Amino acid sequence: MAEEQEDILEQVTTSEYKYGFVTAIEADEAPKGLTEDTVRFISAKKNEPEWLLEYRLKSYRQWLKMEEPQWPNVTYPKIDFQDIIYYSAPKQKISPKSLDEIDPELRKTFEKLGISLDEQKRISGVAVDAVMDSISVATTFKEELSKVGVIFCSMSEAVQEHPELVKKYLGSVVPATDNYFSALNAAVFSDGSFCYIPKGVRCPMELSTYFRINAANTGQFERTLIVAEEGSYVSYLEGCTAPQRDENQLHAAVVELVAMEKAEIKYSTVQNWYPGDKEGKGGIYNFVTKRGICAGDHAKISWTQVETGSSVTWKYPSVILKGDYSIGEFYSVAVTNNFQQADTGTKMVHLGKNTRSRIVSKGISAGKSQNSYRGLVSVSKNADNARNFSQCDSMLLGDKCGAHTFPYIEVKNNSAVVEHEATTSKIGEDQIFYCNQRGMDTETAVALIINGFAKEVMNQLPMEFAVEAQKLLAISLEGSVG
Amino acid sequence: MEITSLNKAFEQKRSGSATLGTFEEQNWSSFDQWGLPALKHEEWKYTRIRTLFKEGMLVDGAVSSLSEETIHQHFLPGELAANAVVFVNGIYQSALSHYTAGTDQLIVKSLETAAGDEDADFVKKHLGHSQQYHKDGINALNGAFAAGGVFIRAKKGKQVVDPVVIYHFSDSTTGFRFSQPRILVHAEAASELQILETYIRIGSEESLTNEVIEICAETDAHVHYVKLQNEGTGASHTGTTHIRQLGRCTTHAVTITLSGMLVRNNLNMIMEAANSESHMYGLYLLNGKTLADNHTIVDNQMPNCLSNELYKGIMDEESTGVFNGKIFVRQDAQKTNAYQSNKNILIGNQSSANTKPQLEIFADDVKCSHGCTVGKLDENALFYLKARGIPDDKAKALLLHAFAVDVLDQIKSDAIRAYADQLISERLSYSE
Numbered sequence: 001m002a003e004e005q006e007d008i009l010e011q012v013t014t015s016e017y018k019y020g021f022v023t024a025i026e027a028d029e030a031p032k033g034l035t036e037d038t039v040r041f042i043s044a045k046k047n048e049p050e051w052l053l054e055y056r057l058k059s060y061r062q063w064l065k066m067e068e069p070q071w072p073n074v075t076y077p078k079i080d081f082q083d084i085i086y087y088s089a090p091k092q093k094i095s096p097k098s099l100d101e102i103d104p105e106l107r108k109t110f111e112k113l114g115i116s117l118d119e120q121k122r123i124s125g126v127a128v129d130a131v132m133d134s135i136s137v138a139t140t141f142k143e144e145l146s147k148v149g150v151i152f153c154s155m156s157e158a159v160q161e162h163p164e165l166v167k168k169y170l171g172s173v174v175p176a177t178d179n180y181f182s183a184l185n186a187a188v189f190s191d192g193s194f195c196y197i198p199k200g201v202r203c204p205m206e207l208s209t210y211f212r213i214n215a216a217n218t219g220q221f222e223r224t225l226i227v228a229e230e231g232s233y234v235s236y237l238e239g240c241t242a243p244q245r246d247e248n249q250l251h252a253a254v255v256e257l258v259a260m261e262k263a264e265i266k267y268s269t270v271q272n273w274y275p276g277d278k279e280g281k282g283g284i285y286n287f288v289t290k291r292g293i294c295a296g297d298h299a300k301i302s303w304t305q306v307e308t309g310s311s312v313t314w315k316y317p318s319v320i321l322k323g324d325y326s327i328g329e330f331y332s333v334a335v336t337n338n339f340q341q342a343d344t345g346t347k348m349v350h351l352g353k354n355t356r357s358r359i360v361s362k363g364i365s366a367g368k369s370q371n372s373y374r375g376l377v378s379v380s381k382n383a384d385n386a387r388n389f390s391q392c393d394s395m396l397l398g399d400k401c402g403a404h405t406f407p408y409i410e411v412k413n414n415s416a417v418v419e420h421e422a423t424t425s426k427i428g429e430d431q432i433f434y435c436n437q438r439g440m441d442t443e444t445a446v447a448l449i450i451n452g453f454a455k456e457v458m459n460q461l462p463m464e465f466a467v468e469a470q471k472l473l474a475i476s477l478e479g480s481v482g
Numbered sequence: 483m484e485i486t487s488l489n490k491a492f493e494q495k496r497s498g499s500a501t502l503g504t505f506e507e508q509n510w511s512s513f514d515q516w517g518l519p520a521l522k523h524e525e526w527k528y529t530r531i532r533t534l535f536k537e538g539m540l541v542d543g544a545v546s547s548l549s550e551e552t553i554h555q556h557f558l559p560g561e562l563a564a565n566a567v568v569f570v571n572g573i574y575q576s577a578l579s580h581y582t583a584g585t586d587q588l589i590v591k592s593l594e595t596a597a598g599d600e601d602a603d604f605v606k607k608h609l610g611h612s613q614q615y616h617k618d619g620i621n622a623l624n625g626a627f628a629a630g631g632v633f634i635r636a637k638k639g640k641q642v643v644d645p646v647v648i649y650h651f652s653d654s655t656t657g658f659r660f661s662q663p664r665i666l667v668h669a670e671a672a673s674e675l676q677i678l679e680t681y682i683r684i685g686s687e688e689s690l691t692n693e694v695i696e697i698c699a700e701t702d703a704h705v706h707y708v709k710l711q712n713e714g715t716g717a718s719h720t721g722t723t724h725i726r727q728l729g730r731c732t733t734h735a736v737t738i739t740l741s742g743m744l745v746r747n748n749l750n751m752i753m754e755a756a757n758s759e760s761h762m763y764g765l766y767l768l769n770g771k772t773l774a775d776n777h778t779i780v781d782n783q784m785p786n787c788l789s790n791e792l793y794k795g796i797m798d799e800e801s802t803g804v805f806n807g808k809i810f811v812r813q814d815a816q817k818t819n820a821y822q823s824n825k826n827i828l829i830g831n832q833s834s835a836n837t838k839p840q841l842e843i844f845a846d847d848v849k850c851s852h853g854c855t856v857g858k859l860d861e862n863a864l865f866y867l868k869a870r871g872i873p874d875d876k877a878k879a880l881l882l883h884a885f886a887v888d889v890l891d892q893i894k895s896d897a898i899r900a901y902a903d904q905l906i907s908e909r910l911s912y913s914e
Contacts, residue, residue: 071524379856381832394841394843396843396845396846396848397846398846399813399816399845399846399847400813401844401846402842402843402844403841403843404840404841404842404843405839405840405841405852406838406840407838407839407840407854408836408838409835409836409837409838409854409856410834410835410836411826411828411834411835411836411856412834413828413834414797414828414829414830414831414833414858415858416828416856416857416858417855417856417857417858418854418855418856418857419853419854419855419857420837420839420852420853420854420855421851421852421853421854422839422841422851422852422853423849423850423851424841424843424848424849424850424851425848425849425850426846426847426848
């Protein structure tokens with residue numbers, strides 16, 4: 001049986017990345033490298049107002065002073081920031097009015113990914129803001145959303161049409177000075193999604209963005225900003241797949257969420273950037289800063305993520321619980337295979353009274369990968385009756401991978417109750433034997449157990465995503481997961 | 483960082499032993515290179531150690547004014563007085579020490595002597611192993627003054643019945659005292675040894691003790707180690723207890739911290755042999771502005787080992803408890819069972835707890851878990867007791883005592899446990 005398991009693991013490690021293809025579209029690029037001129041070039045290209053250029057330049061100068069973080073439990077060759085193209089937009093003469101006007105090549109790419117725009121529009125009722133490289137190429141369902149007052153558009157559009165909102169909230173949750181990669185992002189961010197839910201509105205549909213990295217050597221610097229006004233609700237989906245590449249690519253996005261009083265934001269991610277081949281060559285560097293703030297009382301922010309891709313992941317979706325009675329949640333499944341490295345987790349910062357947070361993290365490591373959970377639960381002096389529960393479980397498939405946990409817990413209030421528990425194990429031979437006895441082959445058994453292991457998190461995903469997430473799990477651990 | 487008295491002390495003393503002399507030189511240059519750890523150092527994130535080092539502090543080598551009488555006054559009663567190893571200001575004092583265990587069971591001698599007789603090879607090979615896990619100036623600084631240390635050996639197949647009690651006296655009557663005791667313990671095959679370390683500060687000035695104790699246990703040895711810290715509010719402590727399992731054996735460590743200004747304990751269990759067992763227990767019962775920082779490392783290197791760890795903390799007033807527990811499971815350490823738990827109760831309005839249980843696992847066939855909690859006293863339990871006529875403070879003391887007993891029970895020696903329990907009971911029956 002052990003042999004059989006090894007076979008399965010072998011299959012897992014040898015499975016190819018299915019979404020690796022390049023769309024041949026002419027791209028409008030900035031010259032390689034990063035200088036103040038590059039920042040000015042991007043800003044000018046996007047016809048941005050003066051204050052935004054200032055913001056970018058300030059961030060750029062800040063970035064120059066900062067150092068790349070060394071503390072994450074990952075190793076990768078040093079990034080040459082001068083060898084990256086910071087702006088690349090698919091060339092299109094006029095902005096499309098309907099889906100029919102979109103470059104057919106581009107649409108084929110999305111169809112291969114199973115997210116054809118028209119299909120999405122007709123059948124699923126999901127509005128898709130598809131991001132191809134750095135420019136938003138189509139925004140659907142915008143009209144329907146605007147009827148209830150929801151603004152859902154690309155960041156560059158928001159800068160033009162709603163400058164007051166962007167100016168107010170951009171950088172309010174993740175300041176440019178926050179860390180090395182957020183500073184870089186603030187200087188050169190190309191596009192992203194902007195979403196504004198007015199007071200008392202329950203967003204009538206799930207919002208989603210598909211990120212793609214397309215042109216070679218293009219770092220992608222997304223900027224997402226979601227603002228939920230008092231009493232509103234929004235569920236936002238983000239999914240990524242990237243084509244196969246040999247050179248490492250950098251992805252340094254920033255996501256900011258602002259939830260006002262009694263507002264709720266649910267942010268779900270399925271991340272499947274190219275993880276590199278089985279020798280560990282290539283793959284995406286995913287250095288993302290995601291943070292939300294429960295600015296008002298009774299606000300709620302929930303992060304759900306399924307991480308299967310990227311060669312190196314460095315990502316800590318966080319919640320600042322500022323309002324009293326606010327709630328933060330974090331559900332994560334991180335799968336690493338071959339030479340992938342993931343250092344991911346969350347930060348829950350309790351500032352308000354009676355705040356609650358919940359963390360459920362499941363790590364699955366296979367091949368020669370390293371999977372780390374790194375989290376912070378901080379309860380400040382005034383956060384009376386704060387409550388936290390954290391659980392992080394790791395599963396090891398194979399004897400050459402590693403699972404690590406680094407939970408930081410800092411409590412400064414004596415009425416807080418904080419709990420953390422973690423386990424590490426492998427799939428028990430008895431569990432597999434039990435399934436075999438009942439007529440299941442080992443492959444199905446492993447699939448069943450892995451699915452069960454990740455179920456608590458999968459259940460948190462919206463319907464539309466749960467299916468895709470399961471597909472991605474299957475691809476990442478092909479042979480062992482059905 | 484330049485401290486004249488430190489430099490001067492190092493310049494003045496020269497160990498006669500070639501082994502120790504080289505060892506000290508190497509450590510001194512490491513200290514020079516690394517310096518004292520700052521808060522930026524991940525391992526010292528919550529503990530500000532640099533400010534403790536002051537110009538004009540009294541570094542060891544200075545003559546102690548403590549009389550034999552004073553020393554003997556502080557000896558613990560009964561069987562705890564049987565084997566007494568005395569350090570004054572970080573220097574081993576053979577004249578003040580005494581042993582009831584015969585030399586067929588127990589050998590105690592200065593490190594300098596050991597480096598030149600039949601134990602020379604052992605000293606050369608094993609002294610300073612802890613530095614592999616602590617690449618910081620604190621450990622190196624102790625190494626630079628190692629010659630004043632002691633060497634303890636429990637002989638093969640022998641049981642040392644009474645605990646070996648190591649008394650660390652700091653004479654701070656004339657100024658800020660800085661002591662650096664160094665201890666190397668060799669528990670030979672199938673020996674059994676109990677060690678208690680305790681710290682006594684004499685004088686009204688502040689003090690800092692920077693200790694390193696390295697214990698090597700061979701096949702079938704049983705080592706029970708207890709560290710009891712109740713030195714008073716003016717005393718700071720940075721100590722490393724480094725326990726190596728050279729052969730299949732069982733080692734046991736209990737760390738109890740009751741008072742101090744800044745207390746940092748490193749406890750390492752290096753499990754180098756298959757089928758071994760290690761246990762680590764800790765209790766920190768803090769008040770005032772005490773900061774107690776416990777860093778533990780369990781390094782599982784070989785298969786079929788078991789390690790168990792439980793640390794409990796009670797923080798009153800403005801005290802801070804820090805726990806950082808690392809468990810490494812190396813690739814060869816299949817079938818490891820490693821458990822860790824850290825529980826904290828915050829009582830004081832200004833108290834805080836920082837805890838970080840850390841698992842690093844490179845083998846797949848293992849069962850590892852860790853858990854930690856920070857909370858307050860159970861309201862229901864408190865109400866239950868009060869409903870039965872027990873006053874509030876007594877009810878609290880009762881519950882806290884019950885909380886602490888889990889750790890106390892792990893002390894194997896009845897005499898040590900009774901002594902520790904007495905200290906804790908005195909502390910808990912507080913009147914407000």
